[in-house]
Amino acid sequence: MVVSSPPGQIAIVNNKTLQRDCLSRVLAVEFPERKILPFARLDEWNAAADKHEEVSLVIICEGEAPSDLSSLAAATAHTPPAAIIILSDSEDPASIFRALDLGVKGYIPSTLGAEVAIEATRLVIAGGVFVPAASLIRAASEPSLARQEQPGRNYPRISPRQLSIIAAVSRGKSNAAIAMELNLRESTVKVHIRNIMKKLKVKSRTAIAHKSREILRAEGYELHNAADMQRLSLDIARSS
Structure with a gap:
Protein backbone atom coordinates (compact mmCIF):
# COMPACT_ATOMS: atom_id res chain seq x y z
CA MET A 1 0.00 0.00 0.00
CA VAL A 2 1.35 3.43 -0.96
CA VAL A 3 0.93 5.98 1.82
CA SER A 4 0.94 9.64 0.83
CA SER A 5 2.57 12.05 3.25
CA PRO A 6 2.65 15.84 3.48
CA PRO A 7 5.74 17.58 2.07
CA GLY A 8 8.35 18.71 4.53
CA GLN A 9 12.05 19.01 5.12
CA ILE A 10 14.20 16.58 7.12
CA ALA A 11 16.74 17.83 9.67
CA ILE A 12 19.66 15.57 10.67
CA VAL A 13 21.57 16.12 13.91
CA ASN A 14 24.90 14.25 14.02
CA ASN A 15 28.23 15.48 15.38
CA LYS A 16 30.23 13.11 13.15
CA THR A 17 30.81 14.76 9.81
CA LEU A 18 31.21 11.62 7.69
CA GLN A 19 28.12 9.94 9.13
CA ARG A 20 26.12 13.14 8.74
CA ASP A 21 27.13 13.53 5.11
CA LEU A 42 21.11 19.48 18.92
CA ASP A 43 21.58 23.00 20.29
CA GLU A 44 22.35 24.19 16.75
CA TRP A 45 19.07 22.72 15.56
CA ASN A 46 17.16 24.21 18.49
CA ALA A 47 18.60 27.64 17.68
CA ALA A 48 17.61 27.36 14.02
CA ALA A 49 14.28 25.55 14.44
CA ASP A 50 12.15 28.68 14.34
CA LYS A 51 13.59 29.51 10.91
CA HIS A 52 12.64 26.09 9.54
CA GLU A 53 8.92 25.72 10.23
CA GLU A 54 8.61 23.48 7.18
CA VAL A 55 10.69 20.73 8.82
CA SER A 56 8.46 17.69 9.42
CA LEU A 57 11.08 15.21 10.64
CA VAL A 58 14.15 15.52 12.87
CA ILE A 59 16.63 12.61 12.99
CA ILE A 60 18.90 12.76 16.05
CA CYS A 61 21.95 10.50 15.95
CA GLU A 62 23.37 9.36 19.28
CA GLY A 63 26.24 7.15 20.37
CA GLU A 64 26.17 4.43 23.03
CA ALA A 65 23.03 5.91 24.59
CA PRO A 66 21.05 9.14 24.27
CA SER A 67 23.15 11.54 26.31
CA ASP A 68 20.45 14.02 27.28
CA LEU A 69 16.95 12.74 26.63
CA SER A 70 15.42 15.72 28.40
CA SER A 71 16.73 17.96 25.62
CA LEU A 72 14.43 16.13 23.21
CA ALA A 73 11.48 17.84 24.86
CA ALA A 74 12.94 21.17 23.74
CA ALA A 75 13.28 19.89 20.18
CA THR A 76 9.68 18.68 20.25
CA ALA A 77 8.44 22.01 21.61
CA HIS A 78 10.33 23.95 18.95
CA THR A 79 8.96 22.09 15.96
CA PRO A 80 5.41 20.84 16.32
CA PRO A 81 4.21 18.91 14.43
CA ALA A 82 7.67 17.66 13.43
CA ALA A 83 8.29 14.02 14.32
CA ILE A 84 11.54 12.93 15.97
CA ILE A 85 13.57 9.80 15.26
CA ILE A 86 16.55 8.72 17.36
CA LEU A 87 19.30 6.75 15.64
CA SER A 88 21.38 5.16 18.39
CA ASP A 89 24.00 2.48 19.11
CA SER A 90 22.01 1.57 22.23
CA GLU A 91 19.06 -0.86 22.36
CA ASP A 92 18.45 -0.38 26.08
CA PRO A 93 14.67 -0.70 26.66
CA ALA A 94 14.66 1.91 29.44
CA SER A 95 16.20 4.51 27.11
CA ILE A 96 13.75 3.61 24.35
CA PHE A 97 10.67 3.92 26.57
CA ARG A 98 11.96 7.16 28.09
CA ALA A 99 12.34 8.55 24.56
CA LEU A 100 8.77 7.48 23.72
CA ASP A 101 7.53 9.24 26.87
CA LEU A 102 9.14 12.44 25.56
CA GLY A 103 7.32 12.20 22.26
CA VAL A 104 9.87 10.45 20.05
CA LYS A 105 8.13 8.66 17.15
CA GLY A 106 10.95 6.37 16.07
CA TYR A 107 13.92 4.67 17.73
CA ILE A 108 16.27 3.03 15.22
CA PRO A 109 19.29 1.10 16.58
CA SER A 110 22.41 1.10 14.42
CA THR A 111 22.28 -2.72 14.35
CA LEU A 112 19.43 -2.53 11.82
CA GLY A 113 20.13 -2.56 8.10
CA ALA A 114 19.64 0.44 5.82
CA GLU A 115 16.48 -0.98 4.22
CA VAL A 116 14.74 -1.45 7.57
CA ALA A 117 15.86 2.00 8.73
CA ILE A 118 14.46 3.64 5.60
CA GLU A 119 11.15 1.80 5.97
CA ALA A 120 11.01 2.82 9.64
CA THR A 121 11.56 6.42 8.56
CA ARG A 122 8.73 6.14 6.02
CA LEU A 123 6.46 4.75 8.74
CA VAL A 124 7.18 7.71 11.03
CA ILE A 125 6.68 10.22 8.19
CA ALA A 126 3.29 8.56 7.52
CA GLY A 127 2.31 9.12 11.16
CA GLY A 128 3.31 5.79 12.71
CA VAL A 129 5.67 4.85 15.53
CA PHE A 130 8.69 2.57 15.16
CA VAL A 131 10.35 0.65 18.00
CA PRO A 132 12.87 -2.20 17.49
CA ALA A 133 11.13 -5.53 17.98
CA ALA A 134 14.16 -7.06 19.72
CA SER A 135 13.91 -4.48 22.51
CA LEU A 136 10.18 -5.13 22.93
CA ILE A 137 10.82 -8.86 23.26
CA ARG A 138 13.63 -8.25 25.75
CA ALA A 139 11.40 -5.95 27.83
CA ALA A 140 8.59 -8.52 27.74
CA SER A 141 10.84 -11.27 29.04
CA GLU A 142 12.69 -9.04 31.53
CA PRO A 143 10.24 -6.31 32.62
CA SER A 144 12.72 -4.88 35.15
CA LEU A 145 14.83 -3.66 32.22
CA ALA A 146 12.09 -1.50 30.78
CA ARG A 147 11.64 1.04 33.58
CA GLN A 148 13.38 2.25 36.66
CA GLU A 149 10.22 2.34 38.78
CA GLN A 150 8.62 0.50 41.66
CA PRO A 151 6.20 -1.92 39.97
CA GLY A 152 2.49 -1.95 40.65
CA ARG A 153 2.16 0.74 43.31
CA ASN A 154 3.56 3.99 41.98
CA TYR A 155 1.04 4.68 39.26
CA PRO A 156 -1.81 7.24 39.09
CA ARG A 157 -5.39 6.34 39.87
CA ILE A 158 -6.86 4.61 36.82
CA SER A 159 -10.59 3.96 36.51
CA PRO A 160 -11.87 0.51 35.46
CA ARG A 161 -13.03 1.97 32.14
CA GLN A 162 -9.58 3.46 31.50
CA LEU A 163 -7.96 0.14 32.39
CA SER A 164 -10.11 -1.57 29.77
CA ILE A 165 -9.06 1.01 27.19
CA ILE A 166 -5.38 0.71 28.16
CA ALA A 167 -5.61 -3.07 27.77
CA ALA A 168 -7.21 -2.65 24.32
CA VAL A 169 -4.56 -0.15 23.22
CA SER A 170 -1.90 -2.61 24.38
CA ARG A 171 -3.43 -5.21 22.06
CA GLY A 172 -3.03 -2.82 19.12
CA LYS A 173 -6.75 -2.10 18.71
CA SER A 174 -7.90 1.03 16.87
CA ASN A 175 -10.20 3.63 18.45
CA ALA A 176 -13.09 2.32 16.35
CA ALA A 177 -12.47 -1.26 17.47
CA ILE A 178 -12.23 -0.18 21.13
CA ALA A 179 -15.48 1.77 20.82
CA MET A 180 -17.27 -1.28 19.39
CA GLU A 181 -15.78 -3.63 22.00
CA LEU A 182 -16.71 -1.41 24.96
CA ASN A 183 -19.98 -0.04 23.53
CA LEU A 184 -18.72 3.54 23.51
CA ARG A 185 -18.66 6.36 21.00
CA GLU A 186 -15.35 6.67 19.16
CA SER A 187 -15.13 10.32 20.28
CA THR A 188 -15.45 9.12 23.91
CA VAL A 189 -12.58 6.69 23.38
CA LYS A 190 -10.42 9.53 22.03
CA VAL A 191 -11.14 11.61 25.14
CA HIS A 192 -10.26 8.68 27.41
CA ALA A 218 -0.96 -5.45 39.03
CA GLU A 219 -4.66 -5.26 38.07
CA GLY A 220 -4.72 -8.85 36.80
CA TYR A 221 -4.91 -8.19 33.06
CA GLU A 222 -3.40 -10.72 30.66
CA LEU A 223 -0.18 -9.42 29.10
CA HIS A 224 1.47 -10.17 25.79
CA ASN A 225 4.00 -12.91 25.41
CA ALA A 226 7.26 -12.35 23.52
CA ALA A 227 5.81 -13.34 20.14
CA ASP A 228 2.93 -10.89 20.56
CA MET A 229 5.32 -8.10 21.54
CA GLN A 230 7.26 -8.53 18.30
CA ARG A 231 4.17 -7.33 16.40
CA LEU A 232 2.92 -4.81 18.94
CA SER A 233 4.75 -1.68 17.76
CA LEU A 234 3.54 -1.92 14.15
CA ASP A 235 -0.02 -2.81 15.20
CA ILE A 236 -0.26 0.24 17.46
CA ALA A 237 1.22 2.49 14.77
CA ARG A 238 -1.38 1.30 12.26
CA SER A 239 -4.22 1.91 14.71
CA SER A 240 -3.15 5.48 15.55
Missing part, protein backbone atom coordinates in the same frame (compact mmCIF):
# COMPACT_ATOMS: atom_id res chain seq x y z
CA CYS A 22 26.44 9.86 4.31
CA LEU A 23 22.99 9.96 5.93
CA SER A 24 22.18 13.20 4.14
CA ARG A 25 23.03 11.64 0.77
CA VAL A 26 21.04 8.47 1.44
CA LEU A 27 17.98 10.46 2.55
CA ALA A 28 18.28 12.78 -0.45
CA VAL A 29 18.07 9.72 -2.73
CA GLU A 30 15.23 8.03 -0.82
CA PHE A 31 13.22 11.23 -0.29
CA PRO A 32 14.04 13.40 -3.33
CA GLU A 33 11.04 15.66 -2.74
CA ARG A 34 12.38 16.72 0.68
CA LYS A 35 15.24 19.08 1.44
CA ILE A 36 17.81 17.67 3.90
CA LEU A 37 19.16 20.05 6.55
CA PRO A 38 22.29 18.83 8.40
CA PHE A 39 23.25 20.05 11.90
CA ALA A 40 26.25 19.05 14.02
CA ARG A 41 24.59 19.44 17.44
CA ILE A 193 -6.98 8.12 25.55
CA ARG A 194 -6.04 11.80 25.87
CA ASN A 195 -6.74 11.64 29.61
CA ILE A 196 -4.75 8.40 29.94
CA MET A 197 -1.78 10.03 28.19
CA LYS A 198 -1.94 12.93 30.64
CA LYS A 199 -2.14 10.61 33.66
CA LEU A 200 0.76 8.44 32.48
CA LYS A 201 2.71 11.48 31.20
CA VAL A 202 3.25 10.00 27.75
CA LYS A 203 2.66 11.23 24.21
CA SER A 204 1.95 8.14 22.12
CA ARG A 205 -0.13 4.96 22.08
CA THR A 206 3.06 2.88 22.03
CA ALA A 207 4.21 4.62 25.22
CA ILE A 208 0.82 3.88 26.83
CA ALA A 209 1.27 0.20 26.05
CA HIS A 210 4.71 -0.01 27.61
CA LYS A 211 4.30 2.29 30.58
CA SER A 212 1.11 0.49 31.57
CA ARG A 213 2.56 -3.04 31.60
CA GLU A 214 3.10 -3.06 35.36
CA ILE A 215 -0.29 -1.41 35.92
CA LEU A 216 -2.08 -4.09 33.91
CA ARG A 217 -0.09 -6.85 35.60
Whole structure:
Protein backbone atom coordinates (compact mmCIF):
# COMPACT_ATOMS: atom_id res chain seq x y z
CA MET A 1 0.00 0.00 0.00
CA VAL A 2 1.35 3.43 -0.96
CA VAL A 3 0.93 5.98 1.82
CA SER A 4 0.94 9.64 0.83
CA SER A 5 2.57 12.05 3.25
CA PRO A 6 2.65 15.84 3.48
CA PRO A 7 5.74 17.58 2.07
CA GLY A 8 8.35 18.71 4.53
CA GLN A 9 12.05 19.01 5.12
CA ILE A 10 14.20 16.58 7.12
CA ALA A 11 16.74 17.83 9.67
CA ILE A 12 19.66 15.57 10.67
CA VAL A 13 21.57 16.12 13.91
CA ASN A 14 24.90 14.25 14.02
CA ASN A 15 28.23 15.48 15.38
CA LYS A 16 30.23 13.11 13.15
CA THR A 17 30.81 14.76 9.81
CA LEU A 18 31.21 11.62 7.69
CA GLN A 19 28.12 9.94 9.13
CA ARG A 20 26.12 13.14 8.74
CA ASP A 21 27.13 13.53 5.11
CA CYS A 22 26.44 9.86 4.31
CA LEU A 23 22.99 9.96 5.93
CA SER A 24 22.18 13.20 4.14
CA ARG A 25 23.03 11.64 0.77
CA VAL A 26 21.04 8.47 1.44
CA LEU A 27 17.98 10.46 2.55
CA ALA A 28 18.28 12.78 -0.45
CA VAL A 29 18.07 9.72 -2.73
CA GLU A 30 15.23 8.03 -0.82
CA PHE A 31 13.22 11.23 -0.29
CA PRO A 32 14.04 13.40 -3.33
CA GLU A 33 11.04 15.66 -2.74
CA ARG A 34 12.38 16.72 0.68
CA LYS A 35 15.24 19.08 1.44
CA ILE A 36 17.81 17.67 3.90
CA LEU A 37 19.16 20.05 6.55
CA PRO A 38 22.29 18.83 8.40
CA PHE A 39 23.25 20.05 11.90
CA ALA A 40 26.25 19.05 14.02
CA ARG A 41 24.59 19.44 17.44
CA LEU A 42 21.11 19.48 18.92
CA ASP A 43 21.58 23.00 20.29
CA GLU A 44 22.35 24.19 16.75
CA TRP A 45 19.07 22.72 15.56
CA ASN A 46 17.16 24.21 18.49
CA ALA A 47 18.60 27.64 17.68
CA ALA A 48 17.61 27.36 14.02
CA ALA A 49 14.28 25.55 14.44
CA ASP A 50 12.15 28.68 14.34
CA LYS A 51 13.59 29.51 10.91
CA HIS A 52 12.64 26.09 9.54
CA GLU A 53 8.92 25.72 10.23
CA GLU A 54 8.61 23.48 7.18
CA VAL A 55 10.69 20.73 8.82
CA SER A 56 8.46 17.69 9.42
CA LEU A 57 11.08 15.21 10.64
CA VAL A 58 14.15 15.52 12.87
CA ILE A 59 16.63 12.61 12.99
CA ILE A 60 18.90 12.76 16.05
CA CYS A 61 21.95 10.50 15.95
CA GLU A 62 23.37 9.36 19.28
CA GLY A 63 26.24 7.15 20.37
CA GLU A 64 26.17 4.43 23.03
CA ALA A 65 23.03 5.91 24.59
CA PRO A 66 21.05 9.14 24.27
CA SER A 67 23.15 11.54 26.31
CA ASP A 68 20.45 14.02 27.28
CA LEU A 69 16.95 12.74 26.63
CA SER A 70 15.42 15.72 28.40
CA SER A 71 16.73 17.96 25.62
CA LEU A 72 14.43 16.13 23.21
CA ALA A 73 11.48 17.84 24.86
CA ALA A 74 12.94 21.17 23.74
CA ALA A 75 13.28 19.89 20.18
CA THR A 76 9.68 18.68 20.25
CA ALA A 77 8.44 22.01 21.61
CA HIS A 78 10.33 23.95 18.95
CA THR A 79 8.96 22.09 15.96
CA PRO A 80 5.41 20.84 16.32
CA PRO A 81 4.21 18.91 14.43
CA ALA A 82 7.67 17.66 13.43
CA ALA A 83 8.29 14.02 14.32
CA ILE A 84 11.54 12.93 15.97
CA ILE A 85 13.57 9.80 15.26
CA ILE A 86 16.55 8.72 17.36
CA LEU A 87 19.30 6.75 15.64
CA SER A 88 21.38 5.16 18.39
CA ASP A 89 24.00 2.48 19.11
CA SER A 90 22.01 1.57 22.23
CA GLU A 91 19.06 -0.86 22.36
CA ASP A 92 18.45 -0.38 26.08
CA PRO A 93 14.67 -0.70 26.66
CA ALA A 94 14.66 1.91 29.44
CA SER A 95 16.20 4.51 27.11
CA ILE A 96 13.75 3.61 24.35
CA PHE A 97 10.67 3.92 26.57
CA ARG A 98 11.96 7.16 28.09
CA ALA A 99 12.34 8.55 24.56
CA LEU A 100 8.77 7.48 23.72
CA ASP A 101 7.53 9.24 26.87
CA LEU A 102 9.14 12.44 25.56
CA GLY A 103 7.32 12.20 22.26
CA VAL A 104 9.87 10.45 20.05
CA LYS A 105 8.13 8.66 17.15
CA GLY A 106 10.95 6.37 16.07
CA TYR A 107 13.92 4.67 17.73
CA ILE A 108 16.27 3.03 15.22
CA PRO A 109 19.29 1.10 16.58
CA SER A 110 22.41 1.10 14.42
CA THR A 111 22.28 -2.72 14.35
CA LEU A 112 19.43 -2.53 11.82
CA GLY A 113 20.13 -2.56 8.10
CA ALA A 114 19.64 0.44 5.82
CA GLU A 115 16.48 -0.98 4.22
CA VAL A 116 14.74 -1.45 7.57
CA ALA A 117 15.86 2.00 8.73
CA ILE A 118 14.46 3.64 5.60
CA GLU A 119 11.15 1.80 5.97
CA ALA A 120 11.01 2.82 9.64
CA THR A 121 11.56 6.42 8.56
CA ARG A 122 8.73 6.14 6.02
CA LEU A 123 6.46 4.75 8.74
CA VAL A 124 7.18 7.71 11.03
CA ILE A 125 6.68 10.22 8.19
CA ALA A 126 3.29 8.56 7.52
CA GLY A 127 2.31 9.12 11.16
CA GLY A 128 3.31 5.79 12.71
CA VAL A 129 5.67 4.85 15.53
CA PHE A 130 8.69 2.57 15.16
CA VAL A 131 10.35 0.65 18.00
CA PRO A 132 12.87 -2.20 17.49
CA ALA A 133 11.13 -5.53 17.98
CA ALA A 134 14.16 -7.06 19.72
CA SER A 135 13.91 -4.48 22.51
CA LEU A 136 10.18 -5.13 22.93
CA ILE A 137 10.82 -8.86 23.26
CA ARG A 138 13.63 -8.25 25.75
CA ALA A 139 11.40 -5.95 27.83
CA ALA A 140 8.59 -8.52 27.74
CA SER A 141 10.84 -11.27 29.04
CA GLU A 142 12.69 -9.04 31.53
CA PRO A 143 10.24 -6.31 32.62
CA SER A 144 12.72 -4.88 35.15
CA LEU A 145 14.83 -3.66 32.22
CA ALA A 146 12.09 -1.50 30.78
CA ARG A 147 11.64 1.04 33.58
CA GLN A 148 13.38 2.25 36.66
CA GLU A 149 10.22 2.34 38.78
CA GLN A 150 8.62 0.50 41.66
CA PRO A 151 6.20 -1.92 39.97
CA GLY A 152 2.49 -1.95 40.65
CA ARG A 153 2.16 0.74 43.31
CA ASN A 154 3.56 3.99 41.98
CA TYR A 155 1.04 4.68 39.26
CA PRO A 156 -1.81 7.24 39.09
CA ARG A 157 -5.39 6.34 39.87
CA ILE A 158 -6.86 4.61 36.82
CA SER A 159 -10.59 3.96 36.51
CA PRO A 160 -11.87 0.51 35.46
CA ARG A 161 -13.03 1.97 32.14
CA GLN A 162 -9.58 3.46 31.50
CA LEU A 163 -7.96 0.14 32.39
CA SER A 164 -10.11 -1.57 29.77
CA ILE A 165 -9.06 1.01 27.19
CA ILE A 166 -5.38 0.71 28.16
CA ALA A 167 -5.61 -3.07 27.77
CA ALA A 168 -7.21 -2.65 24.32
CA VAL A 169 -4.56 -0.15 23.22
CA SER A 170 -1.90 -2.61 24.38
CA ARG A 171 -3.43 -5.21 22.06
CA GLY A 172 -3.03 -2.82 19.12
CA LYS A 173 -6.75 -2.10 18.71
CA SER A 174 -7.90 1.03 16.87
CA ASN A 175 -10.20 3.63 18.45
CA ALA A 176 -13.09 2.32 16.35
CA ALA A 177 -12.47 -1.26 17.47
CA ILE A 178 -12.23 -0.18 21.13
CA ALA A 179 -15.48 1.77 20.82
CA MET A 180 -17.27 -1.28 19.39
CA GLU A 181 -15.78 -3.63 22.00
CA LEU A 182 -16.71 -1.41 24.96
CA ASN A 183 -19.98 -0.04 23.53
CA LEU A 184 -18.72 3.54 23.51
CA ARG A 185 -18.66 6.36 21.00
CA GLU A 186 -15.35 6.67 19.16
CA SER A 187 -15.13 10.32 20.28
CA THR A 188 -15.45 9.12 23.91
CA VAL A 189 -12.58 6.69 23.38
CA LYS A 190 -10.42 9.53 22.03
CA VAL A 191 -11.14 11.61 25.14
CA HIS A 192 -10.26 8.68 27.41
CA ILE A 193 -6.98 8.12 25.55
CA ARG A 194 -6.04 11.80 25.87
CA ASN A 195 -6.74 11.64 29.61
CA ILE A 196 -4.75 8.40 29.94
CA MET A 197 -1.78 10.03 28.19
CA LYS A 198 -1.94 12.93 30.64
CA LYS A 199 -2.14 10.61 33.66
CA LEU A 200 0.76 8.44 32.48
CA LYS A 201 2.71 11.48 31.20
CA VAL A 202 3.25 10.00 27.75
CA LYS A 203 2.66 11.23 24.21
CA SER A 204 1.95 8.14 22.12
CA ARG A 205 -0.13 4.96 22.08
CA THR A 206 3.06 2.88 22.03
CA ALA A 207 4.21 4.62 25.22
CA ILE A 208 0.82 3.88 26.83
CA ALA A 209 1.27 0.20 26.05
CA HIS A 210 4.71 -0.01 27.61
CA LYS A 211 4.30 2.29 30.58
CA SER A 212 1.11 0.49 31.57
CA ARG A 213 2.56 -3.04 31.60
CA GLU A 214 3.10 -3.06 35.36
CA ILE A 215 -0.29 -1.41 35.92
CA LEU A 216 -2.08 -4.09 33.91
CA ARG A 217 -0.09 -6.85 35.60
CA ALA A 218 -0.96 -5.45 39.03
CA GLU A 219 -4.66 -5.26 38.07
CA GLY A 220 -4.72 -8.85 36.80
CA TYR A 221 -4.91 -8.19 33.06
CA GLU A 222 -3.40 -10.72 30.66
CA LEU A 223 -0.18 -9.42 29.10
CA HIS A 224 1.47 -10.17 25.79
CA ASN A 225 4.00 -12.91 25.41
CA ALA A 226 7.26 -12.35 23.52
CA ALA A 227 5.81 -13.34 20.14
CA ASP A 228 2.93 -10.89 20.56
CA MET A 229 5.32 -8.10 21.54
CA GLN A 230 7.26 -8.53 18.30
CA ARG A 231 4.17 -7.33 16.40
CA LEU A 232 2.92 -4.81 18.94
CA SER A 233 4.75 -1.68 17.76
CA LEU A 234 3.54 -1.92 14.15
CA ASP A 235 -0.02 -2.81 15.20
CA ILE A 236 -0.26 0.24 17.46
CA ALA A 237 1.22 2.49 14.77
CA ARG A 238 -1.38 1.30 12.26
CA SER A 239 -4.22 1.91 14.71
CA SER A 240 -3.15 5.48 15.55
